[in-house]
Each structure stands twice: as structure tokens, then as C-alpha cells.
Amino acid sequence: MAKGITKRSEDYSKWYLDVIAAADLAEHSAVRGCMVIKPNGYALWENIQRQLDNMFKETGHENAYFPLFIPESFIKKEAQHIKGFSPELAVVTYGGGKQLEEPLVIRPTSETIIWSTYAKWIQSYRDLPILINQWANVVRWEMRTRLFLRTAEFLWQEGHTAHATEQEAIEETLLILDVYRRFAEEYLAAPVFTGVKTAAERFAGAIDTYCIEAMMQDKKALQGGTSHYLGENFARAFDVTFQDENGENKYVFATSWGVSTRLIGALIMMHSDDNGLVIPPRLAPTKVVFIPIWRDDSQSDMLKAKITALTEGWKGRISFKVDDRDQYRPGYKFNEWEKKGVPIRLELGPKDIENNQVVMVRRDTGEKMFVSQEGLLERVENLLATIQQDMFNRALVFRDANTYDEDNFEAFRNRIEDPGGFFWVHWCGSPACETRFQDSSKATIRLIPMGESKKEDGSCIVCGQPSHTRVLVAKSY
RNA sequence: CGGGGCGUAGCGCAGUCCGGUUAGCGCGCCUGCUUUGGGAGCAGGAAGUCGAGAGUUCAAAUCUCUCCGCCCCGACCA
Structure with missing residues (x-):
């Protein structure tokens, strides 16, 4: 695609x-x-x-x-x-x-x-x-x-x-x-x-x-x-x-x-995904792109006027673009704005005019919705907030699904390669054991957590000495 | 710095082994017409010091030498 x-x-x-x-x-x-x-x-x-x-x-x-x-x-x-x-x-x-x-x-x-x-x-x-x-x-x-x-x-x-x-x-x-x-x-x-x-x-x-x-x-x-x-x-x-x-x-x-x-x-x-950039709405320079879809010039003027009316009062509240370039067809524009990660695409064509609706498409999921032209700004703002939250949730689910506790050094060495991920392991605190992680697995201790969540007694995954907290180990950039 | 790959039009590449017309192709770009609900079609057009330098040769993108740069993988790091 x-x-x-x-x-x-x-x-x-x-x-x-x-x-x-x-x-x-x-x-x-x-x-x-x-x-x-x-x-x-x-x-x-x-x-x-x-x-x-x-x-x-x-x-x-x-x-x-x-x-x-x-x-x-x-x-x-x-x-x-x-x-x-x-x-x-x-x-x-x-x-x-x-x-x-x-x-x-x-x-x-x-x-x-x-x-x-x-x-x-x-x-x-x-x-x-x-x-x-x-x-x-x-x-x-x-x-x-x-x-x-x-x-x-x-x-x-x-x-x-x-x-x-x-x-x-x-x-x-x-x-x-x-x-x-x-x-x-x-x-x-x-x-x-x-x-x-x-x-x-x-x-x-x-x-x-x-x-x-x-x-x-x-x-x-x-x-x-x-x-x-x-x-x-x-x-x-x-x-x-x-x-x-x-x-x-x-x-x-x-x-x-x-x-x-x-x-x-x-x-x-x-x-981001295989179709290109995906930007969280709150950081997106352009949050919405509006694409008119016409069949002839008279329609194009009418649609542009309609979009101007629909976006009345948007300036200053939300950053949006209207892509009314004549040299590109709609499919090209859809793709272009997807690659650039614009969170929401709105389409307005003859069919939508008939039905008093707008086509609203999420960049993060690709979901396509037909929504009323009434209260459009509010719908857009709500969807932006939803996208922001959903993106966070998906990333959180992904991270948690790939984060494990591990107590066996050999198992750790295998699992860090496949399937990979974050590993909470016990570490005695000695630089020697830290070096062994790195040399044997190419992974590093990313951090020692501060709260109570990972505080528990155990024994160092490398040397077996007492440890009082798990530390986060992963391959890193 | 080690290993690998690459350098030819804005981008992606073919041509290099085996030297020989005017260096091609796709995309993009420009002009016009037709199009327009998921990457449009046709016609015409512009665009190249073939990474740089030296050498071999009647003749070099192609062979030889030197240099430069970039990308990917590793060691160091936000």
C-alpha cells in the first residue's frame, strides 16, 4: 500500500x-x-x-x-x-x-x-x-x-x-x-x-x-x-x-x-506504522486536513465555499489545512497526508453534501466515520483527544506485553534475543555483574526504579548475592 | 576504527564483467487537454562535469592507481 x-x-x-x-x-x-x-x-x-x-x-x-x-x-x-x-x-x-x-x-x-x-x-x-x-x-x-x-x-x-x-x-x-x-x-x-x-x-x-x-x-x-x-x-x-x-x-x-x-x-x-508517520494530536503541527472531492469546476467552487463555512471559527482553536490543490486527485492526497501523520482527515464530496455529512478518518487506526456537519469542530476535538489517549494506551499495552520478570540468567540471555523486550531482574549492585549483562547479552541496565513497585528480596541473576530490588534491563538505542 | 554495500538527471536504478554512435529506464518536474470518493490518462518538453583527480588508449561511465563522500552492521554515546 x-x-x-x-x-x-x-x-x-x-x-x-x-x-x-x-x-x-x-x-x-x-x-x-x-x-x-x-x-x-x-x-x-x-x-x-x-x-x-x-x-x-x-x-x-x-x-x-x-x-x-x-x-x-x-x-x-x-x-x-x-x-x-x-x-x-x-x-x-x-x-x-x-x-x-x-x-x-x-x-x-x-x-x-x-x-x-x-x-x-x-x-x-x-x-x-x-x-x-x-x-x-x-x-x-x-x-x-x-x-x-x-x-x-x-x-x-x-x-x-x-x-x-x-x-x-x-x-x-x-x-x-x-x-x-x-x-x-x-x-x-x-x-x-x-x-x-x-x-x-x-x-x-x-x-x-x-x-x-x-x-x-x-x-x-x-x-x-x-x-x-x-x-x-x-x-x-x-x-x-x-x-x-x-x-x-x-x-x-x-x-x-x-x-x-x-x-x-x-x-x-x-x-508510526507501515504507511508512514503517526503524530500524537497534541504535538501535530497540522491536526486536521480537509479534502474536497469534486467532479467539475462548479462543484469545486461550491465545495470550497462549503468548507470555508464549515471551518468558520476554527482558526485559533485548531490547526487545520484545506487541500484544494487541483493537480492531485483525492487518493494521492489521502496518501500524502497519511505519510505525514496528520491525525484526522476530513473528506467532503457531492454525496456528503446530499447527506449533510462529512467523512472523518483517523490516521492512527484508519477508521472511517460518516458524521453530521453539525457540531463538526466539537467532534473533531473529541476525536483528537480520543486518538491521543488511544495512542498512549496502545503503546502501554505493547510495552507491558513485552516486559517480564526473569530470574534465570540463561533464560534471560535467550529471551533478550528472542522475543526481546524489557526484563526486570535482580541485581546485586556490583559493577562486575553489570558488565556481565552487557558482555553476554548486549543489553544494559536501563534504570533502577525508585518507587516500591519493584522492591523485593531476591538474588542477583548473575552471581546469586542478595538483591533488594529488580532493575530494568534491555537493549537500547 | 573494523566488516559490508554504494556513488550515473531532483529521487530510485540499468549500463561497468567484455572500452566503441547522440548515456538509457521508472518516478518526479514543466506545458496542454481529459480526469478527480484510495497513489489518473494521453501528447509534448526540460533536466547529466557518469563522486574527484591522475593514468592507459585512436577512443573511458566502463580498465589501472590515488583520494573523497554516503548508507547499513559492530565497538562509544542524549
């Missing part, structure tokens, strides 16, 4: 690239590992941005902007940080035709430039907290790249906050984790597990890294966002101190957190 899109069952990663091409979201650029985000893809990013930005503002954050270039010496100040990032840095050594005295690193993340700045801003406890976010691009020289999922340059937001107490900083970290979870569930229609990373998977320079993890349709995990509690690590490296109420000098406590254009990759891989 869909020309030019490989079936998921044939080649999942080819399918992924085909969906992006068919929906005209992005393309590879002349620069290795970089992508051009085209208008359809960027519109998705703008919607993600708009919503998250609102959520950050609602929780008391402000936006600011820090420079792209970071003096090399800054990056080197925090030992773990430089260790983690040095392999993937892009460095500028020439400027204005002359060799620079000090090379400038193109930011892979902005902790160092930000903390060197915060050091100047903070003297007193009265200066705290600082709750800043920035929308920016960053560069990480990746070996292997894939559109949206991993590119050498990507767009993201990075929040950087400074607090007087450890408790407040940890609360901030968890607050943002919850913002990410809510955004994933309510907007991306993506059920996620939340938890904390193991030491091996932790952000370079963090005390703890919290994350949201979602299951893609190939049953692999994708980390959608991270929130880090940085403790005093960066404050010590950049000498960021404040005087508290008692006149004592103390280091500030830090957090940082981010989500990137990778979320677009997650959205694609969770919801």
Missing part, C-alpha cells in the same frame, strides 16, 4: 529512515553526521519546545543563553566530566586566520561555561536558587549517527540550577524528572519508566542521573530525557560558594537536565 516505505517487519531501521523521508522531516547534510531538519520536522520540534517551555516556566524557570564556545581549560576542570566528554569534542584552534592562544571547545553540554559564570553571580544565599534553562545546539563527535536519534549536532534544552541545600537540589532533579514523565505521557503519548542510572551509565560529573525510558516498537529501550543531581562537583571545580544565614561559606548544590531532538526519533519509533 505504501510505496517507498519498507515494512517494519522487513527492516526496522530502514523503515525508520523511510518514514522520515516520506514525511519530509529531515535529511542528511553535506557534513558527516549532521542533519538538516526540514520544516515538517522543525514544526514538531517547535511544538515540543513550546510545551516544555511552558512547563519549565510554570515550575519557576527562566531562559537564558550561554555561548557556543567554551575555553578548553574550563572543560578540563571537573575530572569526571572531561573524562566522559573528551573523546567526542570538536575543538576550534583557528580564529580570524590566526591560531588561538587557547583552543575553544564547541559545547557538548554547557555545565562548565555556566558554572564559571554562576561563580560570579552567586555570593549570598539570597542569590539562590538560580533556575535557568537554555535552548541550544550542542556538538558531540559521534562515531555512528542516525537521524534524530544520534547526530553530531543536535538541538536540545539544558537546565542548570543552583541551590543552597542538597535536599532542594535533589527535589529539583526529581521535579524535572516528573516534568519529563508528564510530557512524555501526555504529549508524546509515550509510557515511560522512571528511575536512576547505574554508576556506569551516569552522566560524567553527576552524583546521580535520573531518566525516563520508553519502549520502541522493536522492543528496544530509548532514553528520552535525563535529570542529573550534580551535588557539589561543579561548585568545587569552579569555586562557586555562597554565604549562608549564619555567615558560613558553602558550596552550592547543582542540577542539570535535558531533552533533545531525539524525542522526535522516539515519537516516530513508538507510533
